[in-house]
Amino acid sequence: MKQRKTKSLKFMRKISLAIAIFISLWSFSQEKIDGIAAVINEEIIIQSELKAQFEEFKRQNFGVETECAALEGIMQEKLLIAEAKKDTLITVNDRSLKPQVDEMANGAISRYGEEETLKLYGFATLQELRQEILKNLQEQSYSEQIRAKITGGVDASPVEVNNFFREYESQLPNVEEEIELSQIVIKPKLTEEHKQELKDKLLEIKKEVEDGASFATMAIVHSEGPSSVDGGMLANTKRGQMVKDFEAVAYNLEEGEISEPFETEFGFHIAMLEKRRGEILDLRHILLLNKPNEEEMKKAKELADSIKAKIDQGVLTFEEAVKEFSGDKNTRLNKGVVADPRTGNTRFVRTNLPTNLYLEVTGVDENGITSPFEDTIGRDEKVYKIIRVDKIIPAHKINLKDDYERIKKFAVNKKKQEKIDEWAKKHVSENFIKIDDDYKTCDFKLDWLH
The missing domain is CATH 1.10.4030 (Triger factor/SurA peptide-binding fold)
Structure with a gap:
């Protein structure tokens, strides 16, 4: 039995x-x-x-x-x-x-x-x-x-x-000890000078292609996106599969045309349309990620520190800070509440948290908040986070x-x-x-x- x-x-x-x-x-x-x-x-x-x-x-x-x-x-x-x-x-x-x-x-x-x-x-x-x-x-x-x-x-x-x-x-x-969390995510902002450097690099790449270089080869060499290994190829692309800023450019290209540099949430791109079959596109693109430099990271840290201070002083509530400053689209409209994207569950086993997050919330009581700390989101995008411990559920016998x-x-x-x-x-x-x-x-x- x-x-x-x-x-x-x-x-x-x-x-x-x-x-x-x-x-x-x-x-x-x-x-x-x-x-x-x-x-x-x-x-x-x-x-x-x-x-x-x-x-x-x-x-x-x-x-x-x-x-x-x-x-x-x-x-x-x-x-x-x-x-x-x-x-x-x-x-x-x-x-x-x-x-x-x-x-x-x-x-x-x-x-x-x-x-x-x-x-x-x-x-x-x-x-x-x-x-x-x-x-x-x-x-x-x-x-x-x-x-x-x-x-x-x-x-x-x-x-x-x-x-x-x-x-x-x-x-x-x-049931192991679980924890519910909310977060404020501060994304560093690139300076206009830094943005122009990325655009200028893409313009140089575009000129090389126009002078006879292979777009696919240039994508392999220069692109920082996941499609770089395939020469920047995005095959059989349909509406709704790309972020809006990228889609707006892609669907306005003629076959063989290379776009001017343009910005999306991921960074700066140039795109070339290879073939169009009605609303289905085969195109290649080169992405330069919007990776912040040391000075931009420093400014983001200063902003995060000032937000933490305002919350501590009662000038700003955590929820208000999320709405005004947080750059994470997955939690910003939900008062910063962190949830498992696959299940929607907001409870996390404490010992299963990523090491850096586990260390940051250790010793923080319910409704307490951490000091700003550096972390990554998405594809290794550097950010600063402030975490609030919303609830601690002690380990217990399931009932x-x-x-x-x-x-x-x-x-x-x-x-x-x-x-x-x-x-x-x-x-x-x-x-x-x-x-x-x-x-x-x-x-x-x-x-x-x-």
Whole structure:
């Protein structure tokens, strides 16, 4: 009985995307010396991938007790991906995944260095690494979309939440100390002189292109945007996919025309329209980021210090300061309240906060505010922040009174997993499945050996 319940709680946690992808990347480097555990249509499960994920499941206490159980979980995921690829209503936009590819690749490189990263994951070039990351992100997107399709509309009533809590109370995790925060974000302002320097550099680049240089090559050399590795290419671009200032320029260009330098929230650009098909554009651009210099950062710090002083003196409320000075569009219209962009949740486990933020709020009581400190947002944009600790929720044993929404989420996730299990049971026989002899004695829940 205990083993059954432990397995049924697999819905409580999910391996992080980053961990899953880098396990897969490491497994890719082992393919030549490794065996295949299972094949679902064209989806292959390498033995090293299985073993690495099983170890990660154990480390994070997923309740997956055997390698066979881990294999079945991975096979179900591969089955979802295989079926999603057949569904004409499920599509994956590679361009929308590109920022994540850049973030993950650059993160690994900044941590290990380029040469060591390629050696670690078994790739000859950065392009190969990026392609494999993209492939994994594509599969993640397919999985998320088909899961949403299968479990759409699933909810849990108050009675179901209560029943769930009574059944699983002893197995539900205790709640760690959480914290709610608000912020004022002060963005340094570039001087007019600094802005003109960036425009002049772009004008020089534009002249080189007009004199015969390749725009793509100049983008690779000079652009500081994520598309630089692709020669600044933004292919199949539609209205609504670009920030308004960029879109206004792009849609006024003729094919082959290069724009004058223009400014967006990211910095200064020049753009060249390569091809137009109605409202769909293929264009290239070069971006010079609006990175503040030392003097501009100093002025931003002085402004942040003056705001902090006014709040301390009662001249300005925190909310008034957010409205007047904060440069973060995600929190400015919400009185500075910080929320998880994926879930909307405003509570954060204190120990999961980024190190610099954790240190800044340590020792700050409820309704207290930090001194201004330097931080980064977005794509390493330097800013100064003032943080207010709105609420501290002490660590406690999970209960219905304080944690109803958390428990409801567990209950809903359980129902969703049950729906996915039912779906998988119906689709197993419709797919080509081959399992290595080493795993044919596993006691699977589904008939994978049909």
